[in-house]
Amino acid sequence: MKPLLALSLLCLLLAPLQAKTHVQIAEENSAAIVAVNVLKKDGTTFTGTGFVVTDDGVIATSRHVVDNALYINVTFNTGAVSGAAFPLALGGSVDLAIIKIGAKNLPTVTLGNSDYVLPGQEITVIGNPRRLQNTVSSGLISQVRRKADGVIWHQISAPISPSSSGSPVFDEDGNVISVAFSSYKGEGNQNLNFSVPSNYLVTLLAQHNYHPPVAGPHAAEQNAPQGLWQKFCAHTAKAWQMVKRPFQHSH
Template identity: 40%
Template sequence: MRRERGVWQVLLIIFILGALIGGFIGSVGGYYLLNKNSPASSETKINNVVPTQEVYIPSSLGAFEKDIVAVVKKSMPAVVNISTITLVEDFFFGIYPSSGVGSGFIIDPKGYILTNYHVVEGARKIDVTLSEGKKYSGRVVGYDKRSDLAVIKIDAENLPALPLGDSDKLEPGQFAIAIGNPYGLNRTVTLGIVSALNRTIVEPNGVRLENLIQTDAAINPGNSGGPLINIKGEVIGINTAIKSDAQGIGFAIPINKAKQIADKLIKEGKITYPWLGIRGYAITSDMLDYIKFPVDKGVVIAEVVPGSPADKAGLKGGDRIIYVDSTQIIVGGDIITKIDGKPVESMEELRSEIQKRKVGDTVVITYIRSGKEYTVKIQLEAMPDNLSG
């Protein structure tokens, strides 16, 4: 047995060596014949490779690119750099100057510029630099903390102004171009799309901004106040905020809202908001699994601000606290179901309806108390500067 196994092992080794030697000879011979019969074949293969810089671009894509470039060239002269100096108090109560940078854009050839309020908030000195490099001293004409908008003015005439579009006609998927000065990098252009509409955020200073445009066009510190432009070169929004713990999520104030506020700021210098004076929350389907409300839709009043129109009209806030999945909920208050006969299901809807009215207007509020429906007339007053609702 051992001898037979040894013979087979020797034969196997001879077979493997023969295969290796034969393969080597075949490869060398093939290579020789190939070069002998086709001396330029390797050169021909190299010449047939298409260089990467000559990649074919469809004419429609090229036209789109030209449109983007044209829009940027046309818009750029109306986009400005805003530099500010504010006085800041340190830990030891010392005062020192702090510089800031933001963006803005010209909305009137007479030198009116729209930007974010937080760009010029508390500024002792404002410098506005135009696209060609000329610098002007700017002054605040008016501002509105609640919308985070401000209008500043420079002493210049015949300036290029950007056309304003219609943000009510926007749809997710439309192209969006952001122009601004992120981190002081002047005249930076980024391209994206309208990612979503009607977003709500709360800024670091506590200001609640609603009905915002969400975009993935890159927005960074310094972009604030700059324009968000559509493919036609029209301003559709004012770049305002980003989600700092994410990428590609930026927010812009719709231009239709900004137009109304800018006009009032230019004419009156301030914005006066009508006010009801409540804090509340919407009844949701999840709540109904844990809390027995007399209705399944409406706004539960958690708190009525003392001295507010709602307080004067006799509306009541909650009187006890319950916990649902570790969440504190104030219950027992009146439930608002309608304003002037129109159903409301959330604080956003109620606030939106209130903002459609003017200070001094009277509204009819329909509410539920102890399972019964009531109505009350409330005269809206001007909202105090330090409050909202």
């Protein structure tokens, strides 16, 4: 066995990780999930999902939710409705957008580092399918897909329905690692859904001078006081993730 693999396995055995349950993730994050209500320029209406990333009202969603918007506001899970929201930025090569409402001290999600996402890991999604607000679903990262243009998508098995575009996809630590935006429809297709990795969102936010904290994999363990051995394990596990990740991406 290669030394790096052996050390990584030893660290994992000596420091087991405790994942959060879907219930815990929902309880901790539901207040930060919103319905994004849009009046389009052609007079039609559209509803998507968004999530609060800064406590002063910056909200992430899908770009197609707010495209051609004449007016936008958001509804919180308490039933409270915001004033007008305005777009801050639209993703270029990915289906992402950030919007802003006037607010203070809002509950927020924690963004994760999507570089560590691997096929097979469990996820929790909170969204508003068919306008059923704060619906919790679960599934897996089915695959990490790299398109011909180099853009990465996450294929996910959690159900995604209309009005769920913009839903946050949480990892087992309760960090947002992806943003749901699309499904393959048609007879015979089952749970073929896609999301945008969270690091694209982190980049979009940074381009507009917003820098919310980003949690690493298993942040609770990494942020706790550590001795030399724990620090060595954390760095070794990170190195092993980086080594094996290219071999598990689908091209």
